[in-house]
Amino acid sequence: MSLTANWSYPTAIRFGAGRISEIAEACAAAGITKPLLITDRGLAEMEITTRTLDLLEAAGLGRALFSDVDPNPNEKNAEAGVRAFKEGGHDGVVAFGGGSGLDLGKLVAFYAGQTRPLWDFEDIGDWWTRADPDAIAPIVAVPTTAGTGSEVGRASVITNSETEEKKIIFHPKFLPAQVICDPELTVGMPKTITAGTGLDAFAHCVEAFSSPHYHPMSQGMALEGMRLVKDYLPRAYADGTDLEARAHMMSAAAMGATAFQKGLGAIHALSHPIGAIYHTHHGTTNAVCMPAVLQFNRPAIAARFDNAAAYLGIEGGFDGFCAFVDALNGSLGIPTSLSGLGVQDLDMDRVVAGALADPSTGGNPIEMTEENTRALLAQIL
Numbered sequence: 001m002s003l004t005a006n007w008s009y010p011t012a013i014r015f016g017a018g019r020i021s022e023i024a025e026a027c028a029a030a031g032i033t034k035p036l037l038i039t040d041r042g043l044a045e046m047e048i049t050t051r052t053l054d055l056l057e058a059a060g061l062g063r064a065l066f067s068d069v070d071p072n073p074n075e076k077n078a079e080a081g082v083r084a085f086k087e088g089g090h091d092g093v094v095a096f097g098g099g100s101g102l103d104l105g106k107l108v109a110f111y112a113g114q115t116r117p118l119w120d121f122e123d124i125g126d127w128w129t130r131a132d133p134d135a136i137a138p139i140v141a142v143p144t145t146a147g148t149g150s151e152v153g154r155a156s157v158i159t160n161s162e163t164e165e166k167k168i169i170f171h172p173k174f175l176p177a178q179v180i181c182d183p184e185l186t187v188g189m190p191k192t193i194t195a196g197t198g199l200d201a202f203a204h205c206v207e208a209f210s211s212p213h214y215h216p217m218s219q220g221m222a223l224e225g226m227r228l229v230k231d232y233l234p235r236a237y238a239d240g241t242d243l244e245a246r247a248h249m250m251s252a253a254a255m256g257a258t259a260f261q262k263g264l265g266a267i268h269a270l271s272h273p274i275g276a277i278y279h280t281h282h283g284t285t286n287a288v289c290m291p292a293v294l295q296f297n298r299p300a301i302a303a304r305f306d307n308a309a310a311y312l313g314i315e316g317g318f319d320g321f322c323a324f325v326d327a328l329n330g331s332l333g334i335p336t337s338l339s340g341l342g343v344q345d346l347d348m349d350r351v352v353a354g355a356l357a358d359p360s361t362g363g364n365p366i367e368m369t370e371e372n373t374r375a376l377l378a379q380i381l
Contacts, residue, residue: 003183003247010152010258013179015250017243020142020182023052023094024059030138030177032092034062036085038105039097040069048144048185052096064088066108069097072275072282073104074161075118081108085137092138095176098197099148099282102141103156106174109137110156123155123170123359131171141176144185146236146249147197147283149204149257151179159276165354166272181254183246191237192284195332198233198249200283202226202328203267203290204256209308210301211263211363218262225255227312230324237332263363266293266355266376273354280341287334288341292379294322296372300365338380346381348374 004016012029014022027035035056043049044067057063066084069077085093085108095105111118113135120130141151150156155170189197205225208218228248235245270293271285294301298318306317314320335341352373355361361368 003244011175011179012177013152013181013254015181017182017184017247019180020052020185021055023055023140023142023180024061026140026178026180027056027061027092027094030092030140032061032138032140034088034090035092035094035140036064036066036088036090036108037094037096038066038069038081038108039101040071041067043067043097043101043144046188048188049096052094052142056094064090069100069104071100072159072166072279073100073107074159076161077104078107078111078118078158082112085112090137092140094140094142096142096144098143098145098193099150099157102143102148102150103158106139106141106150106176107156107158107169109139110169110171110174112137118158118169119160119167121169121171123168128171133171133173136171136173139174139176140178140180142180142182142185143250143253145189145193145197146186146246146253147200149201149253149255151176151181152254152257157272164276166276168359181250183243183250186246186250187240187243189240191240192333194237194240195233195334196281196283196287197253198229198236198283199287199329199332199334201249201253201256202229202233203283203286204260204264205229205252206290207265207267207363208256208259208262209304210265210297210365212300212365213263213363215262218259221255222259222262223308223311225252225259226308228252228255230312230328233328234331264360265364266296266361266368268360269355269358269364269368270351270376272358272360273351274338274343276354277347277350278341278343280343284334285341287329288336288338289380291322291325291329292376294325296376297365346377348377351377
């Protein structure tokens with residue numbers, strides 16, 4: 001089977017090894033003539049980034065880079081990116097990288113033409129309608145990790161640096177006009193990033209599958225996404241040059257992010273404030289939280305995961321699935337507690353308040369109260 005395809009689900013995706021060569025065509029399809037490539041500091045000098053800039057420059061699209069992006073991007077990064085966008089006279093963004101580069105890139109394209117404060121567009125009710133849709137610049141998204149799936153998302157996760165809270169900024173036009181998923185771009189990922197991002201994709205699928213909301217399309221996508229992670233993340237971790245494994249993991253990442261339209265849950269509700277306050281890696285934090293959340297949700301999800309386990313080839317139903325998660329985490333070097341992530345002296349009150357305020361609580365199959373959220377955190381300390 002050839003692992004190359006063109007998809008429109010939910011946006012136009014050019015999928016396959018070597019397809020970064022089509023970056024200029026993707027910009028043209030999006031209506032971009034002077035792009036600003038936005039990525040994080042770590043990627044800025046890497047060969048995959050300079051080669052992409054070479055391709056843009058050779059096509060007459062200029063060579064503009066903004067990389068002042070933190071691992072958990074914040075409003076200061078956004079303001080600096082908007083300045084670079086305006087000063088350079090750009091008409092679109094190439095969002096390039098993992099979740100931080102993709103989220104910040106999409107946000108700059110959205111925010112550069114707006115006049116209201118950033119937090120006026122938080123994903124609350126119909127606040128997204130406050131934005132001027134005609135002022136949103138087009139986006140080409142190029143993931144270089146296989147985890148967040150932000151390339152197919154309609155939002156960005158941005159940390160408020162003053163309150164140390166992660167906020168979701170949403171608008172339908174955050175959805176990129178074109179996506180290039182080239183597994184060759186992920187070959188150089190370190191093992192720790194391969195593991196953390198891959199388990200982020202897995203968490204998206206697990207939580208979407210757990211969500212009580214009705215969305216059978218997302219349910220099916222979440223189930224197959226879990227299978228791809230189960231079968232191919234260990235291979236990608238063991239051999240970073242395994243392009244088949246890298247390709248299937250890129251698919252799993254996009255599938256997880258598409259599936260979680262059905263909702264996320266306590267895993268993300270906990271990991272968002274922990275990451276915002278203690279600057280832990282998002283996907284790795286999700287992985288640490290997952291075993292405790294699965295047990296917490298057992299009364300509501302055990303039956304559906306009995307079925308999922310059968311599909312995934314895991315014996316023992318829900319308990320077998322939980323044992324698989326523990327074993328997978330262990331094989332990928334994931335700590336069993338927050339202390340293993342360097343979190344010391346957890347501010348329980350702040351994390352609990354952040355978790356209960358997080359929109360992800362709405363997708364958890366069991367209501368999160370202050371009492372049971374504290375109990376959950378106590379298990380992962």
